[in-house]
Amino acid sequence: QSALTQPPSASGSPGQSVTISCTGTSSDVGGYNSVSWYQQHPGKVPKLMIYDVSKRPSGVPDRFSGSKSGNTASLTVSGLQAEDEADYYCSSYAGFNVVFGGGTKLTVL
Amino acid sequence: EVQLEQSGVEVKKPGESLKISCRGSGYIFPGYWIAWVRQMPGKGLEWMGVIYPDDSQTRYSPSFEGQVSLSADKSINTVYLQWSSLTASDTAMFYCARLSGLWHTGVYLDSWGQGTPVTVSS
Numbered sequence: 001q002s003a004l005t006q007p008p009s010a011s012g013s014p015g016q017s018v019t020i021s022c023t024g025t026s027s028d029v030g031g032y033n034s035v036s037w038y039q040q041h042p043g044k045v046p047k048l049m050i051y052d053v054s055k056r057p058s059g060v061p062d063r064f065s066g067s068k069s070g071n072t073a074s075l076t077v078s079g080l081q082a083e084d085e086a087d088y089y090c091s092s093y094a095g096f097n098v099v100f101g102g103g104t105k106l107t108v109l
Numbered sequence: 110e111v112q113l114e115q116s117g118v119e120v121k122k123p124g125e126s127l128k129i130s131c132r133g134s135g136y137i138f139p140g141y142w143i144a145w146v147r148q149m150p151g152k153g154l155e156w157m158g159v160i161y162p163d164d165s166q167t168r169y170s171p172s173f174e175g176q177v178s179l180s181a182d183k184s185i186n187t188v189y190l191q192w193s194s195l196t197a198s199d200t201a202m203f204y205c206a207r208l209s210g211l212w213h214t215g216v217y218l219d220s221w222g223q224g225t226p227v228t229v230s231s
């Protein structure tokens with residue numbers, strides 16, 4: 001199965017909003033409401049930011065939001081802060097298996 | 110508090126075998142699938158497979174089927190990732206993570222181990 005498609009990079013200035021896309025197929029993103037997003041700072045362990053397309057775990061700021069339309073899911077970070085600079089990975093259930101996106105490096109300018 | 114504690118740094122030679130571990134605590138360990146995720150140097154996350162500690166059911170990513178083996182010992186809350194013959198391309202960080210949610214409706218990795226770095230070099 002192929003990895004989900006994410007842009008390699010995204011950027012925004014502090015206070016701005018940025019949206020990262022994650023494109024799959026009807027066999028993964030489009031077929032299930034099972035998209036999750038992970039944040040990974042350099043040298044650190046990935047952290048769950050969004051699950052079930054748009055739900056936030058306890059402790060994740062509400063500046064992070066998720067959505068999905070067809071085969072494309074999106075992560076929006078509003079009110080960008082310096083600490084949001086990290087790699088972001090989407091993931092989707094794909095029929096008794098899971099597939100990750102290639103990752104997007106978010107830079108806060 | 111949910112915690113996943115992984116075994117330490119490994120440095121091996123090509124052709125050697127290896128078994129790394131992931132021990133869970135703070136929750137009912139047998140009741141949650143555990144996933145293994147590979148991250149090669151400077152690269153993204155790759156799903157390797159999952160194991161259900163209660164009955165050792167496994168599901169492998171097609172990319173890793175036959176390349177690695179997952180096992181579990183629920184009596185000590187531990188799962189394992191094993192190679193029979195390492196190659197240089199197995200050099201990576203390996204994470205275990207707890208899978209929450211339900212298959213078909215929504216699954217996600219809500220707690221991660223600290224990672225086990227594996228280096229394979231002659």
